[in-house]
Amino acid sequence: MQTHWLPPEFAAAPFGVADARASGMPLWRLRNGVLHSPTRSVRSVDAPRTPVQRAAAFWVALPDDAVFSHVTAGQLWKLSLPNDLEGQRDLDVMRATSRAHVRRSECIGHRGLELRATTTAAGLRVTGLADTWVDLGEVLDRGITLDDLVVMGDEVATRLCGRPEPGNAHQGLSDLGREQLRATLARRVRPRGKSILVEALGLVRAPVRSPMETRARLMFHRAGFPEPQVNRPVFHRDGSWLLEGDLVWESERVVGEYQGRDHASIRRRSYDASRNALAADEAWRVLEIYAEDVYRPARRVDCLTRFARALHLDPARLVIR
Known part of the structure; x- marks a missing residue:
């Protein structure tokens, strides 16, 4: 595309037509x-393709007092939204209650910004992390489930309390993150989706390192297992650090480890095998969990039964299905 005639400041990012005209650029x-014209009164050299690129292009034309909220804020924060929402094209835009809704094609206008904290994510103004999580509970009609809210709540709580380095996690961080979410929800006046947000908040834990850790934990919760500690350090008998377990049942000395793609390499499998052997020497049992164990009914039954036996639980007294 021949755009050598564009000044550098306009070639580098989306720009407003009014700004271009003011610089002397002819209308033709x-x-x-x-x-490209991503939205009315905005031009760009390249067509925006990602949610961040689309938000950056629309930002040029939005009022100065507007911020991105709801699903768009979740995209900019890189939360683990449901697959159908990761690429949502319509942009959620919020202003104060005293101001008019943003009315622009491919924008969903909201009001109530005075009740929310604001900051920046991906270089754009957005609602704060905790407020974004609460707002996501207001758009359940877009396909967000209870489990999705717990997954994102775990992520938000972990970020709010600070992600610990391996070996330094401690359970008190969970309370710090949850309290910030609870305080944010309490500041709202009759928010839509409050009941499911309250339920999700009761299931939020931190720190977590992946969405599938959360979904695996919820699988055990619904089956009636005792609650494990999350991302808890496990120590040798002499007090030195041994490993950090995704799900830890300390009294039974059982660890559940979710095996994602980052565990697939030969080098990582070798490390995991060595770690598991060292844990066994210390009378800890490490059991692996895979995505199929969470999503496929037959595999789920086998996984839950295996853990029940390791934890000395009667499978007949659990909801294994």
């Missing part, structure tokens, strides 16, 4: 189809 340059 802006109308000849060489440039």
